[in-house]
Amino acid sequence: MHKRGSFDTSMELGLLFPRLFIIGIVFIAVTMIIDTSLKMNTDVSEIESYTLKNRIFYSQSCILWKEHNRPIPGIIDIEKFNEQNLDTCLKNTLFGIKFTLNYENKTKEIELNKRIYQQQIFCFDKDQVYCENKDYYILVNEKGSIKDGILRIEMVRLKRDTL
Amino acid sequence: MRLFNEKKAQEGGFEIVLVSLMIIAVLIITLVIAQFLDFFSEDRKIIIEKSQSSEDKLLLMNYLRSNVISNKKEIQMFQLLTTENEKEIEIGTKKIFNRYCQKETTAFEKNRCFWDLSITYNNKNKELRYSGGATVISLNNPINSSIKIKNMNNEDITISLMRYETG
8 A cells, every 4th residue: 555655656756847847848938939029129110201291291380381370281481491490390300301392493402311311322221221202292382472393202211220 | 556557657658748749739830820920020010001191181282272274364273173164174183193193113102103083063963083193003992082172152072082002
């Protein structure tokens, strides 16, 4: 009777070690999976550029024309379209931006954060640089008269890993 | 009794091997699926829902405010719409929207789009429809925008834009 009891105990002890080993492996694997899935880089460049563009087209403190002190979205006051105004409006942006305004055979170009904008030659490498170029149909107010034009906005931003 | 105990030990051994094999198999399958679904990629991208676009709404507002020539006089597009002069409306509309949605291959990717504009005179049950821009492969996922105005006679005119991006 005593012998059988000792045999059972030694057998249970013998099984305990492989069981602990397997529990350990499972624990490490689950921890690794959770740990890996929790780390992530979120690329918000598109949202940032969207917000900046909305500031340009809707903010009354940027380049919009005001009619009776009311800003009119989408109509640019040509007198406000200068580097100083745009720089104040988009201050501390991490984007390099080039604005090209074409209206009535006239062209006006403004560059912000030139050093970043110059990286646009690397736009082919989408892992390193975020680039967004688009032409917008806008109206220009010049000395009270409204003219149609195209505002080209070229945006470049170095991705987080590249900074 | 000894035989019974040996058998029990053997079963315990089998159980461990079987359970460990099952756990390893489940882990491998989970890892393969996770890898396939790009679960372990550290890069995540936030994509803006484009079913409605504030940029297109702005485009429609600028379209209505644009100056066009009608009978040798400069008027704004919303005034021209009330005249229902189809030829002049078509020329003005195509001129404006083809500047935004360009068909040239040198155009920026985001400007290579197909546009489809409908002008509905709600009280008269009349619709004008124009389209242009780049040729697109699929007409799925349009970006819809619309704007409603009233003419001099207080009648509603709805302008709806459907835009399809090439990408």
